[in-house]
Amino acid sequence: MANIITHMTGQQYHEGKFDKAILAVGSCENHGYHLPHGTDTLVSYRLAQRVADRVEGMLVLPPITVGMSAHYSHFLFNLSLEPETLIAVLKDVLRSTVKAGIQKIFIMNGHDGNIAPIEIASRAIKMEYPQVRIASLDAWWITAGQLLPPNTFEVWGGLGHAGEGETSIALALFPELVQMEHAKGVVPDLPPDVEIKWNFAELTNTGATGDPTKATAEKGQKMVNVLVEAVVNFIKEMDARGWDYSSSQAAIELGKLA
Structure with a gap:
């Protein structure tokens, strides 16, 4: 709790010497019959x-608990922000963090509909404050599959909204909120190389894709371990480099941003 801003007094914040912040961005939407609506946020x-907890000087910001979820609206209960609203909220949170003196921000995204708004908001803040460093994990569900052995998951590479992978990580992180007896999903027939901009109701009648019945807490813990390790290693490496990722032929030098 010592690094969570909502739990801190002003004195504790000043003693913390924070130079980095991490922002979770989630959603409140149906996750089938077996996962809580706040899964992406949780x-x-x-x-x-x-x-x-593993990175010195990192402050945990309050999560953004409602995302852009209009494409899931056929399955109740669903809350959604317009893309422009989410962009504005993200910009305000990022801007406030920068004004508080923290210029290294990591975004931990939990929902597919947030990816584009995060990109737009981050680019806008970067132009407004060129010295700021912003990084994000846009799709942990993709990254986990890339980091784990290919035989970790049984169906569809563990993918899916409330599918094998997401249900597994929920079982690892908040098993008390999962009702596996209600787990069911649909594996959609989608092309491998082209992304279709679907409405979720076109893919499933259960509120879930993939196969959540194959989920286990053991798989979920493996996902947690590789994801946390990857992000921690990234941040520590960037700290060691002074967050200087500029090339030797950059048009703008670090410290001379304009």
Whole structure:
């Protein structure tokens, strides 16, 4: 709790000497019949906390608990921000963090509909404050599959909204909120090389894709371990480099940004 801003007094914050912050961005939407509506927020926030516990000087910001979820609206209960609203919220949170003196920010995203707004908001803040460093894990569900052995998951590479991978990580992080007896999903027939901009109701009638019945807490813990390790290693490496990722032929030098 010592690095969570909402739990701190002003004195504790000043004593903390924070130079980095991590922001979880989630959603409140249906996750089938077996996962809580706040799954995306719960996963991203708990991953963020685990990262911050291992990184010196990292502050955990309050999570953004509602995302851009209009494409899931056929399945109740669903809350959604317009993309422009989420962009504005993200910009305000990032801007406030920068104004508080923290210029290294990591975004832990938990929901597919947030990816584009995060990109737009981050680029805008970067142009407004060129010295700021912003990094993000846009799709942990993709990254985990890339980091784990290919035989970790049984169906569809563990993918899916409330599918094998997401249900597994929920079982690892908040098993008390999962009702596996209601787990069921659909593996959609989608092309491998082209991304279709689907409405979720076109893919499933259960509120879930993939096969959540194959989920286990053991698989989920493996996902947590590789994701946290990857982000922690990234941040520590960047700290060691002074967050200087500029090339030797950059048009703008670090410290002379304009």
